[in-house]
Amino acid sequence: MPAPALQEASRATGPRPALRAIRAAHPALTAFPKAQLRWALQERRLRVAYQPIVRLHDDHVVGHEALARMLAQDGTVLPAESFIDVAADIAFEPHIDRDISAQVMLAAHSDPEPVTAERGKRFINCSSAFLSDPASVQQLADHHQRWHGARAQAGDEETPWVLEITERNLDVSPRRLRDSVAPLLDLGFQLALDDFGSKCSAFPHLLEMPIRYLKIDRTLVQAAVTDARAELALRRVVDLAQGLGSLPIAKGIETAATRDRAQAAGVTWGQGYLWAAPTSQFDVEDIAH
Numbered sequence: 001m002p003a004p005a006l007q008e009a010s011r012a013t014g015p016r017p018a019l020r021a022i023r024a025a026h027p028a029l030t031a032f033p034k035a036q037l038r039w040a041l042q043e044r045r046l047r048v049a050y051q052p053i054v055r056l057h058d059d060h061v062v063g064h065e066a067l068a069r070m071l072a073q074d075g076t077v078l079p080a081e082s083f084i085d086v087a088a089d090i091a092f093e094p095h096i097d098r099d100i101s102a103q104v105m106l107a108a109h110s111d112p113e114p115v116t117a118e119r120g121k122r123f124i125n126c127s128s129a130f131l132s133d134p135a136s137v138q139q140l141a142d143h144h145q146r147w148h149g150a151r152a153q154a155g156d157e158e159t160p161w162v163l164e165i166t167e168r169n170l171d172v173s174p175r176r177l178r179d180s181v182a183p184l185l186d187l188g189f190q191l192a193l194d195d196f197g198s199k200c201s202a203f204p205h206l207l208e209m210p211i212r213y214l215k216i217d218r219t220l221v222q223a224a225v226t227d228a229r230a231e232l233a234l235r236r237v238v239d240l241a242q243g244l245g246s247l248p249i250a251k252g253i254e255t256a257a258t259r260d261r262a263q264a265a266g267v268t269w270g271q272g273y274l275w276a277a278p279t280s281q282f283d284v285e286d287i288a289h
Contacts, residue, residue, distance in 0.1 A: 049278035063121035097130035105143035109150035159188030218252020
């Protein structure tokens with residue numbers, strides 16, 4: 001179960017309540033020491049929290065994003081925002097990706113109800129540095145083969161894995177990244193591009209890679225509720241995604257008004273605190289309001 005601070009925050013309303021509540025209770029997190037991050041990795045204190053991705057018109061759960069969480073020494077559950085910048089500074093993002101992806105994929109075939117694409121996609125955050133490393137790609141392939149072996153009796157079925165590449169650290173050329181992940185695509189993995197619209201660096205990757213899901217940055221999604229120019233930009237991003245064969249997903253949906261505006265702009269799927277905060281509990285049921 002989530003730690004009490006995270007449970008309490010998940011009941012709050014407004015933008016990113018869990019992060020605000022945790023920072024308020026633990027002000028030292030605003031300057032997370034690099035040494036503590038290294039210790040946490042060495043002591044295997046990374047955990048996975050899942051946030052549902054839903055179909056906007058009926059709240060049907062179509063997938064979950066696996067998010068990195070860290071257990072502090074006092075038992076507090078720390079969101080990725082409190083340590084991911086430090087991880088980037090010391091080139092530890094691939095280590096976090098390796099640990100979290102392993103937890104997600106190993107749990108998938110040991111779950112009493114093994115994960116299948118029919119139960120929803122699992123979106124796994126991956127840095128470009130992680131995906132361009134041959135050993136990391138092989139690890140993902142090996143975990144998939146174990147999952148596939150556990151599901152052999154079910155016959156051929158769609159792979160549930162979606163590798164979610166964040167726009168904030170696209171420091172590998174799209175051609176090199178595409179070539180690196182090609183063996184995974186052959187196994188049925190799909191790609192998502194995260195935080196699209198936060199900066200312009202993602203356009204080459206969107207054009208040159210087989211991006212199946214385009215996750216639209218929360219800033220644009222939320223601004224579209226009150227800003228006509230932002231709403232127009234959101235519609236154009238949706239048009240772009242659909243024109244390139246990608247399915248648009250709106251991030252940061254925290255109010256019914258934001259959901260309705262995203263749906264009116266043509267967005268099909270969404271994610272945000274309107275439905276659920278990230279939690280250690282993996283729930284595949286439809287969300288009731």
